[in-house]
Amino acid sequence: MILWGSQDTAFRSAIVLDNFALFFTQLFIGVAALTILSSIHYIKETKIHEGEFYALVLFATGGMILMAAANDLIVFFLALETMSIAVYVLTGMWRASSRSSEAAMKYFLMGAFATGFLLYGIALIYGATGSTNLNQISAYLLEPASDWPVYLVGGAFLVLIGFAFKAGAVPFHFWIPDVYEGAPTPVTGLMAVAVKAAAFAAWARILMHKLAPFDSDWASALWVLCILTMTVGNLLAITQSSVKRMLAYSSIAHAGYLLIALVVGEEWGGLPLLFYLLAYACMTAGAFAVVTSLSENNRTREDYSDFAGLGFKRPFLGMAMSLFMLSLAGFPPLAGFTGKFYIFRSAVLSGHTPLAIIGVLNSLLSVVYYLRVIVSMYMEEGGAGAKSWGQSPYLYIAIALAVVGTVYLGIVPAKALEWSRISFFSID
């Protein structure tokens, strides 16, 4: 807590240390710790090289921390690449699995494609404003919009596309299901939570705050992106037979809910965005930890049928997974409900009521596939053998921590809301 409350800059304001950056630092550290705890047993079984695995998780975490602190487009790009390259390698680290290698190759190619958009966008913005520093760019944007070169808006749109790609927004989401499914499950948890949170952290600082004058230009594009992301994510999640793949589509749908906060702007959307990311981190990291616990002897057990009877064979895992599913669906009094409540409330208060209605309808739609997991666990028989399922105490600690977070943020959200508010409004 030494650095909390600092307002410092380095390298000519290219990196900033404020409560916003520290909020995300804590979030990334928490998710990385849960990933490591849930991997200890898993990587021994899958014969993934331990030293490289942990080092890459840490390199990726460092990249995410720098992304949240970046106040210059070049520093942001370097941080993004530091994170992305480590995650590409982590995705393909399960060498015995051809799905893992395929996922790594797909992720690398699609990631490189997104990087291209982002870099062209940065180049155009630099060409128009003469700087990559966000303070100087926002100072330039105070000039009347009629004085802006045409390619400046084009550059901003390319950066928006790059962000949408990393956040997994529709129609830039095609890589997510295959990559999430093929990657080692603890890495999928890291990608679904921390990589997405890092993209939204940078999105909030760069697009929502520093490039806010573009709001009128991309408002309608963000609306379409938001509605498509929620709806397509939920509709495709319903049709899945694999829980891991369902969680991948669910993460797309949740990116849609988070986009509502970006659509409503920084005045109303800042606090709900940060709080929702916190809630989403607990419930999604926990859900992936439960999926990890079902892996055995180099085999993954990810289908709904593998969850049959889990609630009776492993009561703790069944209870935890039920809580995560109910929270993701938005049932009170869990974290997902509180997060969605504040997101939809911000939409209504800022005059985007139709968006809130579409969000609520989508949330209802999601109940179908989240409850299906609970039905499998408690109302079906069969599934995988109970004796040899993951017994790692560290994995259970990770799941227990996620359960505590999910329940705490739902029942006593006041402190986390205040933390989110202070953090968001520390952006200068």
Next chain:
Amino acid sequence: MTDANLVPLLPAAQVWLTALVVMLLDLFLNEQEKGFLAWISLLGLALCAGET
């Protein structure tokens, strides 16, 4: 003129330093001892969390 204030880089640098320590130790530990690396990683993260 260079701004030499490195404090804003501290959280990220600390996590990267832990990663380097893990990679270095990985060279000297045998297979049975490699589980120790998870705890080194968690220690580095905990120190960074305490600081931020």
